[in-house]
Amino acid sequence: MKRLRGVNLAQIPIAYVDIRFFVHATENPKKVVEAVRRLLPANHIDEIIFERSNLKGHYGNPITVFEIRIKKREIVKAVVETLSSGLGELDKKALLREIGSHVEKGSLYVRLDKQAALQGEFKLCSADPVRVRIRFKKKKLEDIIKNCRELGLVCVLQCFTQVFAFPL
Amino acid sequence: MKRLRGVNLAQIPIAYVDIRFFVHATENPKKVVEAVRRLLPANHIDEIIFERSNLKGHYGNPITVFEIRIKKREIVKAVVETLSSGLGELDKKALLREIGSHVEKGSLYVRLDKQAALQGEFKLCSADPVRVRIRFKKKKLEDIIKNCRELGLVCVLQCFTQVFAFPL
Amino acid sequence: MKRLRGVNLAQIPIAYVDIRFFVHATENPKKVVEAVRRLLPANHIDEIIFERSNLKGHYGNPITVFEIRIKKREIVKAVVETLSSGLGELDKKALLREIGSHVEKGSLYVRLDKQAALQGEFKLCSADPVRVRIRFKKKKLEDIIKNCRELGLVCVLQCFTQVFAFPL
Amino acid sequence: MKRLRGVNLAQIPIAYVDIRFFVHATENPKKVVEAVRRLLPANHIDEIIFERSNLKGHYGNPITVFEIRIKKREIVKAVVETLSSGLGELDKKALLREIGSHVEKGSLYVRLDKQAALQGEFKLCSADPVRVRIRFKKKKLEDIIKNCRELGLVCVLQCFTQVFAFPL
Numbered sequence: 080m081k082r083l084r085g086v087n088l089a090q091i092p093i094a095y096v097d098i099r100f101f102v103h104a105t106e107n108p109k110k111v112v113e114a115v116r117r118l119l120p121a122n123h124i125d126e127i128i129f130e131r132s133n134l135k136g137h138y139g140n141p142i143t144v145f146e147i148r149i150k151k152r153e154i155v156k157a158v159v160e161t162l163s164s165g166l167g168e169l170d171k172k173a174l175l176r177e178i179g180s181h182v183e184k185g186s187l188y189v190r191l192d193k194q195a196a197l198q199g200e201f202k203l204c205s206a207d208p209v210r211v212r213i214r215f216k217k218k219k220l221e222d223i224i225k226n227c228r229e230l231g232l233v234c235v236l237q238c239f240t241q242v243f244a245f246p247l
Numbered sequence: 248m249k250r251l252r253g254v255n256l257a258q259i260p261i262a263y264v265d266i267r268f269f270v271h272a273t274e275n276p277k278k279v280v281e282a283v284r285r286l287l288p289a290n291h292i293d294e295i296i297f298e299r300s301n302l303k304g305h306y307g308n309p310i311t312v313f314e315i316r317i318k319k320r321e322i323v324k325a326v327v328e329t330l331s332s333g334l335g336e337l338d339k340k341a342l343l344r345e346i347g348s349h350v351e352k353g354s355l356y357v358r359l360d361k362q363a364a365l366q367g368e369f370k371l372c373s374a375d376p377v378r379v380r381i382r383f384k385k386k387k388l389e390d391i392i393k394n395c396r397e398l399g400l401v402c403v404l405q406c407f408t409q410v411f412a413f414p415l
Numbered sequence: 416m417k418r419l420r421g422v423n424l425a426q427i428p429i430a431y432v433d434i435r436f437f438v439h440a441t442e443n444p445k446k447v448v449e450a451v452r453r454l455l456p457a458n459h460i461d462e463i464i465f466e467r468s469n470l471k472g473h474y475g476n477p478i479t480v481f482e483i484r485i486k487k488r489e490i491v492k493a494v495v496e497t498l499s500s501g502l503g504e505l506d507k508k509a510l511l512r513e514i515g516s517h518v519e520k521g522s523l524y525v526r527l528d529k530q531a532a533l534q535g536e537f538k539l540c541s542a543d544p545v546r547v548r549i550r551f552k553k554k555k556l557e558d559i560i561k562n563c564r565e566l567g568l569v570c571v572l573q574c575f576t577q578v579f580a581f582p583l
Numbered sequence: 584m585k586r587l588r589g590v591n592l593a594q595i596p597i598a599y600v601d602i603r604f605f606v607h608a609t610e611n612p613k614k615v616v617e618a619v620r621r622l623l624p625a626n627h628i629d630e631i632i633f634e635r636s637n638l639k640g641h642y643g644n645p646i647t648v649f650e651i652r653i654k655k656r657e658i659v660k661a662v663v664e665t666l667s668s669g670l671g672e673l674d675k676k677a678l679l680r681e682i683g684s685h686v687e688k689g690s691l692y693v694r695l696d697k698q699a700a701l702q703g704e705f706k707l708c709s710a711d712p713v714r715v716r717i718r719f720k721k722k723k724l725e726d727i728i729k730n731c732r733e734l735g736l737v738c739v740l741q742c743f744t745q746v747f748a749f750p751l
Contacts, residue, residue, distance in 0.1 A: 138363035474699035
């Protein structure tokens with residue numbers, strides 16, 4: 080948590096944070112919401128009310144969509160702190176290495192594993208995620224990378240020890 | 248269902264059928280079992296008791312594994328009939344086209360979408376499936392393909408109108 | 416070579432064999448033809464005359480296409496023998512395991528590495544291959560697999576020791 | 584070409600440029616070198632002498648490796664100008680979108696299609712490329728992106744109109 084302690088709220092380079100996730104027909108909505116709450120500051124939990132809507136999946140299967148836009152500076156800061164202190168170094172390296180697939184039009188998309196979140200762990204995943212969208216004030220990729228480093232969302236050190244080789 | 252009506256039980260070229268699926272921590276086990284029951288004959292439902300065991304996922308998340316081996320001829324026949332009449336032509340084409348990744352050591356592996364199953368629809372999927380393993384008596388790939396055609400599990404007609412082109 | 420020695424020419428279950436390959440602008444056509452000749456019987460080399468035509472690649476780059484249809488039984492038999500004795504066990508396993516992507520409408524497509532062929536080695540590849548199409552008389556996948564086994568083009572033994580695991 | 588006209592040579596944020604490519608056994612080395620020369624300034628062509636070495640490919644096939652490190656400021660500038668004016672907007676978007684797979688330890692790797700280069704066109708490719716490595720003086724990803732934008736190597740405008748959707 081320490082990384083952002085000194086950050087003045089007004090200075091946070093983020094416009095808002097969206098959180099969005101699905102609850103599938105075989106799931107227990109309470110359990111999924113419980114998982115997502117691990118990201119959210121306990122002292123604001125009553126203010127954070129997800130909007131619900133209904134979708135049909137590929138096979139006509141019902142899906143409940145939960146979503147919220149968080150603009151309140153303290154909550155935005157708390158969510159980013161939780162992510163920053165909760166994501167592991169490998170995931171922060173992966174975010175930086177594949178930054179092009181995580182950033183779109185001024186937003187960083189972090190997709191978190193639902194099952195891990197329910198255990199209080201924040202891990203990147205691709206299938207059926209809790210999707211956190213962090214909308215930055217500046218939109219250029221290089222500015223977003225700089226912001227992400229300062230916020231501790233991607234690795235801070237020179238971390239390009241890529242696994243794959245460059246045969247040519 | 249008609250396809251197998253005339254098949255003598257003793258002639259079914261199948262040794263047994265295994266059904267196996269996971270229940271994740273955000274899921275409601277009753278809902279998942281309800282989904283799987285759509286595959287099973289209603290008149291035998293009391294005999295079909297899944298064994299449960301516990302796994303830990305990648306992130307220490309608890310997973311309950313449900314599994315059963317079905318050897319009783321009538322139930323085997325009923326499950327195969329349900330699959331045969333429930334799988335769509337596109338899925339049957341896909342099974343035949345990618346038969347090499349669905350058959351291993353004498354068994355056909357059919358992975359069904361949980362959410363679709365809960366709607367009474369049987370659709371192939373890859374992530375978090377209800378896995379049905381059909382163990383054949385003969386083990387050669389060409390024999391299994393022949394059996395699958397006769398049982399209506401893969402497409403019967405000449406169905407190789409592949410989507411992808413062969414540039415060379 | 417011994418595998419097909421006893422096969423009566425009239426019995427070969429193959430209608431014809433097509434060979435097709437590209438020569439790119441940076442290539443030396445003589446070298447590429449030399450590579451392809453490793454597949455062909457020396458005593459018939461004068462009869463085997465490739466048709467040439469010209470293509471434009473994605474970037475307007477010139478490509479010369481070489482192709483031939485071989486119907487003469489002795490040459491068909493010789494090419495199949497060369498493939499059968501030249502392909503390694505790993506490639507024969509791969510062909511069987513991924514048979515669905517190698518067979519289309521009654522033909523087996525074997526794509527050989529050009530550079531390996533020039534060394535007298537026959538290895539499966541995917542990019543810029545020498546493409547051999549073997550058109551069988553019977554068109555059902557199970558019949559083609561049976562024929563391929565008998566001709567020694569795919570592995571003969573029970574060879575499904577797949578590398579990938581089936582987690583579910 | 585105009586983009587870099589005003590850039591003071593001393594200011595170029597690049598330490599050196601490496602060019603590296605393979606000549607395969609079916610290729611004509613002269614043709615491949617001719618393709619690579621399209622990248623190089625005609626007035627310095629006599630100074631640019633590739634080192635050659637020999638590799639064995641997977642199948643024992645001989646490969647000749649050609650490589651050179653260019654440190655002379657004028658030649659570095661000329662190569663970067665040629666790339667900057669020759670790469671299309673789609674490729675520059677792709678470079679930025681997938682920047683994480685093109686940058687490693689302070690270097691941008693641009694892989695160019697050999698056949699296109701021989702036509703005087705510069706197109707990204709993945710298989711059998713002419714590999715250009717641009718080693719920057721600063722090593723942070725955000726600095727390299729900034730440099731690449733200024734040099735016209737990646738798209739300059741807000742160009743993240745990604746094709747793929749974000750379903751969640």
